[in-house]
Each structure stands twice: as C-alpha cells, then as structure tokens.
Amino acid sequence: MKRQITIKDIAIKLGMSTSTVSRALRDHPDISPKTRAAVKELAALLGYRPNRIALNLRSNETRTLGLIIPEIEHYFFSAIINGIEEIAYKNDYSVMVFQSNESYKREVNNAQAVLTNRVDGVLVSFSKETKDFSHFQKLIDNEIPVVFFDRVTDELQADQVVSDDYQGAFLAVNHLIEKGCKRIAHFAAPQHLALGKGRLSGYHDALLKHSIPFNSDLIFHADTFESSRKIAHTILKRPDRPDGFFTVNDMSAIAVIKAAKDLNLKVPGDVHIVGFENSRSAALCEPELTTVDQFGYDLGREACQILLRRLKEKNSNFKPEKKVIRTKLVVRASA
Amino acid sequence: MKRQITIKDIAIKLGMSTSTVSRALRDHPDISPKTRAAVKELAALLGYRPNRIALNLRSNETRTLGLIIPEIEHYFFSAIINGIEEIAYKNDYSVMVFQSNESYKREVNNAQAVLTNRVDGVLVSFSKETKDFSHFQKLIDNEIPVVFFDRVTDELQADQVVSDDYQGAFLAVNHLIEKGCKRIAHFAAPQHLALGKGRLSGYHDALLKHSIPFNSDLIFHADTFESSRKIAHTILKRPDRPDGFFTVNDMSAIAVIKAAKDLNLKVPGDVHIVGFENSRSAALCEPELTTVDQFGYDLGREACQILLRRLKEKNSNFKPEKKVIRTKLVVRASA
DNA sequence: ATGAAAGCGCTAACAC
DNA sequence: GTGTTAGCGCTTTCAT
Numbered sequence: 001m002k003r004q005i006t007i008k009d010i011a012i013k014l015g016m017s018t019s020t021v022s023r024a025l026r027d028h029p030d031i032s033p034k035t036r037a038a039v040k041e042l043a044a045l046l047g048y049r050p051n052r053i054a055l056n057l058r059s060n061e062t063r064t065l066g067l068i069i070p071e072i073e074h075y076f077f078s079a080i081i082n083g084i085e086e087i088a089y090k091n092d093y094s095v096m097v098f099q100s101n102e103s104y105k106r107e108v109n110n111a112q113a114v115l116t117n118r119v120d121g122v123l124v125s126f127s128k129e130t131k132d133f134s135h136f137q138k139l140i141d142n143e144i145p146v147v148f149f150d151r152v153t154d155e156l157q158a159d160q161v162v163s164d165d166y167q168g169a170f171l172a173v174n175h176l177i178e179k180g181c182k183r184i185a186h187f188a189a190p191q192h193l194a195l196g197k198g199r200l201s202g203y204h205d206a207l208l209k210h211s212i213p214f215n216s217d218l219i220f221h222a223d224t225f226e227s228s229r230k231i232a233h234t235i236l237k238r239p240d241r242p243d244g245f246f247t248v249n250d251m252s253a254i255a256v257i258k259a260a261k262d263l264n265l266k267v268p269g270d271v272h273i274v275g276f277e278n279s280r281s282a283a284l285c286e287p288e289l290t291t292v293d294q295f296g297y298d299l300g301r302e303a304c305q306i307l308l309r310r311l312k313e314k315n316s317n318f319k320p321e322k323k324v325i326r327t328k329l330v331v332r333a334s335a
Numbered sequence: 336m337k338r339q340i341t342i343k344d345i346a347i348k349l350g351m352s353t354s355t356v357s358r359a360l361r362d363h364p365d366i367s368p369k370t371r372a373a374v375k376e377l378a379a380l381l382g383y384r385p386n387r388i389a390l391n392l393r394s395n396e397t398r399t400l401g402l403i404i405p406e407i408e409h410y411f412f413s414a415i416i417n418g419i420e421e422i423a424y425k426n427d428y429s430v431m432v433f434q435s436n437e438s439y440k441r442e443v444n445n446a447q448a449v450l451t452n453r454v455d456g457v458l459v460s461f462s463k464e465t466k467d468f469s470h471f472q473k474l475i476d477n478e479i480p481v482v483f484f485d486r487v488t489d490e491l492q493a494d495q496v497v498s499d500d501y502q503g504a505f506l507a508v509n510h511l512i513e514k515g516c517k518r519i520a521h522f523a524a525p526q527h528l529a530l531g532k533g534r535l536s537g538y539h540d541a542l543l544k545h546s547i548p549f550n551s552d553l554i555f556h557a558d559t560f561e562s563s564r565k566i567a568h569t570i571l572k573r574p575d576r577p578d579g580f581f582t583v584n585d586m587s588a589i590a591v592i593k594a595a596k597d598l599n600l601k602v603p604g605d606v607h608i609v610g611f612e613n614s615r616s617a618a619l620c621e622p623e624l625t626t627v628d629q630f631g632y633d634l635g636r637e638a639c640q641i642l643l644r645r646l647k648e649k650n651s652n653f654k655p656e657k658k659v660i661r662t663k664l665v666v667r668a669s670a
Numbered sequence: 671a672t673g674a675a676a677g678c679g680c681t682a683a684c685a686c
Numbered sequence: 687g688t689g690t691t692a693g694c695g696c697t698t699t700c701a702t
Contacts, residue, residue, distance in 0.1 A: 002478040017689050053391045054679035073413045094431050143337040254619050284589050286621030352673045389695035
C-alpha cells in the first residue's frame, strides 16, 4: 500500500499543528471557520483518509464483527450471513468471516483468530462436533460480546437467536397427520444441539395431539443429503415403511424424495415429506418441497442487531437475551 | 473488551524493559536463554496475546483480505468464498466480506470500506451494474493488490481468475447438438461482462462446427430464475419453439425446466437443457440437470493464492496474470 | 545481553 | 483558537 496522506502532512503544508488539523477535521467547536475550511479543503485535495488502524489502537475498537459459522455453502447460513452483513453495513461495521467446516478443532482456531483480530463482537453458530465451549467462554471472559444463533447452548451466559424449532416441527408434523400419515419418520439432528431437541419435541407433541403413539424406531439421526438418502432407501423398502417424513433440513427431505423415486414410490401419493429451512432448492426440486421457512435472513439481521446493541450498552449487569424467530409452514407439493 | 495483558505488564513484573520482553518473545538471538524462558513462562501464565492492532500500526499491514462480491446466497459465490477462506486460513489471513448486492452504488461504498479498513489486498467480482471501474482504479492507485474473479474487466491493470467460459459453453452446446437439437436457444448474461461474451462465443462456435446457422432471434438476455422462466414460457409456446437451451447459469436452466413442465413438454424428450455452474440444485432438480461445472471452490482458492503471491512480491514491475479455471461438462438427465 | 528512546497516526488533556 | 505533550502497544535502532 502506498504511503498514505496523514494529518501531519496537512499540518506541515498548512503550517499548523497536527492537533489543530485533527480538530478541524472532526468539527471541533474551538476551531475557527477559516482554518477548518482550509484544512478540509486541503484534506479533500490530497485525498486524506484517516488511518483506521491508528484510530483502532487509540480507541481500542475496530468496528469489526467476527462471524464463526459452520459452512458458508449451506443456503441457510448464507442467508444468515446476508442478514448480518446488511445490518453491519448499515451501521458501518465490517464483518470477518471464519468457517469452522463443522470441525471443532478449526473452530477453536477461529475463536483464537477472532481474539487476535480484536473484533468488537462475535456472532457464532458452532459446529456439530462442538461439545466443549471453553473457547467461547474465553471470548466472554475477555468481555467480548458474543451472540449465538441457530446452534446455541445454555452452558454459556450469552445471547441467543434461534428459530422456533418446536413450533415449526409441530406445524410440519401436524400437516403430515392431516394429510393422512400414520407412520411418520423423523430424520433428526444430533440431540446435543438444542435445535435437534426442539424439533424432535415438536414432532412428539404433534403426534400426541392426534393420539398417535410415539415410536422411537421411527427416529433416525440423518441431517445430510447422503446419510438421509441412504437411510430412506433402507427403510422405504420395509413392508412397514413410513408414509410420512419430517426431516431436520431441506437437503435431507430432498434426499428422501430421491430415495422414494428410486423405489418407484409416489410423492406425495405413497410418501409425504416435509422439510425444514425453505432453501432455494425446496422450490426447485420435484415435487416441490413442503417445508418450514426459517427466515434465515431475518435471523441474521436480528442476531446482528442484538450484538450491536450489546456493543452500545457497555454496562456490566448483563442479562442474556433469547430471541426466537418465527417459523412458517410453506405448503408445496410434497405433502 | 477487557484490558489485555501487554508487554509492559510482563516487563514490570519481571523488572526488565519492554524491549527485552519483546525480543524474548520473538526469539531474538541476543537474549539469554534464562530471560527468554522467564518471559515466555510469564507470558503464557498471564495469557498474553500480542495486540494485533499495534502490530498493524507499526507494520502497516493487517493480514486481512477484502472480498467484494455480488451476493453470498448464490451457490457459485459461496463456493468461491469457501475456497478463498480456505487459503486465507492456511496462510493466517482473515477475510472481510462486503456484498454489493449487484448494486453499483453499494459497490463503490464497499471499495471505500476496503480502503478504510486498510486491508492488504482485495478480491473482487463486480456487480452487473458496474460499467465504471474508477472505484477499483482507486484501490490500484493506492497500490493495493486487487484480483478480479468471475466478473472481470480488461480496463484495469489487475490479475484475473475466470472460468473457461468459451470452452464450457462450447462443450455444452456441442452436447446439445449431439443430442439432436437443431434450434438451440441461449439465455445469456449481459454482454458487457466478459463471461457473457465468452459463453455466447462458445455457443456460436459450437453451432459453427456443426454448420448450424447462428440465429440472433434465439439469443435472450436472461440470467435470473424469474426472467428465465418468463421468457422460456413465452418462447416455448411458439410453433417454432427451441428444442434445446443453453443457459448462463443453473438457476436459469432450472427455470426453463419448470417452464417446459408447465407446458407439458418433456425434458429431455421435447426440450433439452444444459446449464452452467454445477450448483447443488443441479443434482436436486427433476430431471437432474446437465451442466458445466465451474469449480467455484478451486476458482476461489486460485484467486486467493494469486493475491497472496502479489502481497509477497512487493516489486513494482507488475505484469497482470490471467488464470483460466477449467470447466467440465457434467452429463445428467436434462440433456 | 539489556535498556532508552523514537516512532507508526491519531486524539485529548492541559497549557497559553 | 491553537500548540505542546503524552500515550495507545509494539518493534527497533542506537547506546552501553
């Protein structure tokens, strides 16, 4: 980077002190209109840009947010990033993105990096592998505000923004039952994730409402396309195959559709399927997927807004906030 | 953020000067093994972390890369970010992400922000609206290395990383012709983008090879799902409807599939379709989409590697590099 | 082998 | 209304 114009350059050229220049630039009331004008004119002429790093050092702030996220390529997360970036942009913050790639080890590194980079606050959705949260506790110990979203934990004293997993799941399964499903399988996320528990619980209660007995044989851990396709393929061949599926995300749901087709089962004739996410793909697959909209963009916005609010507060009597983002059943063709 | 341990704290506790501590920490040969050990031990004990911002100020480097990109939600771009982040991570750089949302105005702001944040280098894929590049020229004038990817321009003296648009398009259209298509429509990107020109040109030459006359009535500007669906709907109703489609991206291709189905046309019986991108959705839609793989992840990696190389060089006799990423036809069911 | 001091660019408390 | 000075945390000449 080329040597940049500094206030010293301006001060010398104008035969005044750096402090006067500094004050003129920031419209300090003491400065005479004449000098102010002269300084600003020359600054504009020379293309002066304040050195953010010097400012950072002085103020001990970076106006930068850290984002630790499992994988950008997943539609839901990219929608969230979109929302986060939008709010950050409007408030003149920048966002540093760190992917954990669902690896605990890398996530620990990310937490280090975030600390090293002296970001003002951090947004986190942790990896599936993560069961120990001490790397995040370290951030909190350093009094860096942390907001968790989607993948959250109660082990830490921090704000949380999550989808209404229970409600979304309830709506989904209720819909399947109303479509006549009797044997509804659930493809679940790991149960150490709150969202995994919440969605299972919504599934459970929707059955309960319709007096359908809960059967743990119908619960599977399957939250990726590959694993879901494989498991669906297996269980759809059984004589007592499920007639409905509620999956933890859209990729899993689409995998079930594929498996059903492979086996010449009609969707939604023989098998009804509801996903969770409302990704772009949900509207593209065939049949189009009935799913629960998670409003990732709004979730990202909300998480970022809460973080920015925390940054403003600066007070110590801290009471973690939990924000639940609404969900909505989007009925398409698959159920 | 809590007050952090500084080198001064260590120096005072150990009754030595800050310079000695600094040297001990960075294994300066002059320092006696004894002091070195003492310093390192205490540093570890106190959880000392060098203040990156102070380092930044001194070195005039931030070990941060700026990324200006149209929209994160698009699969291709998220794959690219993934590749970029991977290389940055391995080389201990952080990435600041700025979305232009396809808006020229916002992109100009992004370029400002990148400058303000004093990033060491910038990766850019510009918006569809962008026809004036002076905001990027400003970066170059400031001697900030800039690497353009996917959406590039020859108006600027800068490195470029692009897909092999011509070759990919040629393969796609050649495939359609071999499948028996006679009237092949092309849904194109804006022609001021090099990739738009390149793909059109590949389309053109594939026709030429098979002695099929080029017909400009078959060229449409349609690079979004909505516009493509609408146009496909219209032209597929004509008596002289195309029997093949080559679209500039997968979303457009899938839109054509949808439109064909709406009109009860068989894909690939009545209409053959080839996309460009190989997004996740290409493998999910029905029929599964034949498309050109752009290797977004590799493209991102390559772009970032070139940028890091530039950062190391620091020499002034600069010769822009143009890297072309291979493309590959992925044959599925739609053609 | 270690310390003192200057300086990266900026702001602000304290002069006058 | 403007200048002087100190300091944010660190590295690095230059002394000793």
